[in-house]
Amino acid sequence: MAKVKKAELDLSTEEKIKEAASIVFTKKGYGNARTRDIAEEAGINLALLNYYFRSKEKLFQIVMADRIDKLFGVLAPILNDASTTLEGKLEKITENYIDMLLEHPDLPIFVLSEIRNNPDQLSNRLQAPKLLKESVFVKQIAERRSDINPFHFLMNLLGMNLFPFVAKPVLQPILGNEEQYRQLMEQRKKLIPVWMKLMLDHG
Amino acid sequence: MAKVKKAELDLSTEEKIKEAASIVFTKKGYGNARTRDIAEEAGINLALLNYYFRSKEKLFQIVMADRIDKLFGVLAPILNDASTTLEGKLEKITENYIDMLLEHPDLPIFVLSEIRNNPDQLSNRLQAPKLLKESVFVKQIAERRSDINPFHFLMNLLGMNLFPFVAKPVLQPILGNEEQYRQLMEQRKKLIPVWMKLMLDHG
DNA sequence: AAAATATTTAATCAAATGATTAAATATTTT
DNA sequence: AAAATATTTAATCATTTGATTAAATATTTT
Incomplete structure (x- = not known):
């Protein structure tokens, strides 16, 4: 249970940020999106975003690959x-x-x-x-x-x-x-x- | 001739900025466009942009109205x-x-x-x-x-x-x-x- | 030509913003 | 439970960026 719990939370937080990034980027576009917007949407601290994804650009690349898959998939x-x-x-x-x-x-x-x-x-x-x-x-x-x-x-x-x-x-x-x-x-x-x-x- | 010359230059500079703004905004979108990009594209100083148009937002509104006219006109x-x-x-x-x-x-x-x-x-x-x-x-x-x-x-x-x-x-x-x-x-x-x-x- | 006005620039400011750091808290492993 | 590891936060930094200012230059008017 302990192992599961951590893995769950881990995935959940990372996934929460990705989900929030997807929402904010899709709505505003890269240039108009603020990392603070994404953090707020995810209900987490700004530093966490960089802790998990290193940078706005990296996070964007991940979201973008996913969105392209969705559109052409x-x-x-x-x-x-x-x-x-x-x-x-x-x-x-x-x-x-x-x-x-x-x-x-x-x-x-x-x-x-x-x-x-x-x-x-x-x-x-x-x-x-x-x-x-x-x-x-x-x-x-x-x-x-x-x-x-x-x-x-x-x-x-x-x-x-x-x-x-x-x-x-x-x-x-x-x-x-x-x-x-x-x-x-x-x-x-x-x-x-x-x-x-x-x-x-x-x- | 003197009067004409000034008016010509006036229009030319203002028009040059508008033209540059149209190019940069259209290519990059509002959020990704930098007022410095526009100034450079127009071949003028950044301060001139604000001298003529007060702000990025105002300049954008003017460009946008023109682009919408073009698209639906x-x-x-x-x-x-x-x-x-x-x-x-x-x-x-x-x-x-x-x-x-x-x-x-x-x-x-x-x-x-x-x-x-x-x-x-x-x-x-x-x-x-x-x-x-x-x-x-x-x-x-x-x-x-x-x-x-x-x-x-x-x-x-x-x-x-x-x-x-x-x-x-x-x-x-x-x-x-x-x-x-x-x-x-x-x-x-x-x-x-x-x-x-x-x-x-x-x- | 002199004065007045308009245009242009370099330097600078202040706010926004992406990113980092060091410390605190929670979780997992031993 | 203690130690080790992972997660989270508040505070802060450095850069970017829109905007301003004061001074210099050019143009127009008198």
Whole structure:
């Protein structure tokens, strides 16, 4: 019990700081976040943050890696699944993305703006590009429409899924209250795959 | 000539600072931008910045108002034009947006991330929501498809136009070099209106 | 040209902020 | 329980950074 107790507390405190850092960084971005904000959010002393993570920068790197995983992890397992059709993938990607984004609406704008702030540091370590580029998913699109660059359809899919969340602060006043916003996103889970199929089959 | 010379220099220096501030703020965001960065970019002394604009915050407000105008100004004149069809508006919005974004690719991510950082301050003063909500454009969409909330199509249009620029740092490695990226965006000027019409007419 | 005004600079201030230190407290091991 | 180790804190440091000041320079007006 003694060993367990210590390990529990250890993990709990470290995890509490990581969790707080994730919240504060995601909400404010690296430059606007204060280590004191994070300490307060975690309910601990400022020195503890440096005791566990050495620096703001180190803590940020850990949070960032986790956030990037969250944002692209939704895609990864689906893209190269040989057992699903293109249609199946469109439905699965859309449903998973919208479900995830309804829980983490500020994730895309955080990751994208931090990549903008530090393209060299972050853009290089993304395995998402290669993953996307050589995926079964993109090959399936290319087979279906050899006349159009398949990445156009990828941009459309990601754009229709992600943009309403990236632009949420601007769109919310147009779209209504939180519940109405949520309902629209739920509708899009059905609609986006239909629209994607339309684009792939006609035009 | 004497009067002109002073006025010229005056405007030139003030404008030089504004221009530098626009560049630095847009590239780094408010929190990561240093007033010394801006002064250096403008080729002037730090004190001059405060002499002309009183504070970083004030300078930022001026830059931000200008950037918001740039981002939404493309839409405004088209949305309520009674002399164009829905199809005509889709083509015009897409062409104008992509042309503008090719010149200012980091504009959307800057504006959206700053609105996230300060929703109360910035979101309220946007007249874009009301403009969009009550536009002829949205009414024309609603007439065409009474079965689907017209804002779905608005989100699709904006998503397909803006997202490739918002996500440029992530997409660039997939899409190729700068020139190839540009060519894809040029293609989208023709493609997006076609796709939008498809979605409006079928499904 | 002299006086008045506007512009620009170097030096400096004060507050914010990331980080450290040394001591206190709690936990685990012996 | 005592010793050893790990955790936590209050106080403090050093740097960064937005802002100011007072003096110098340039420009405009008289």
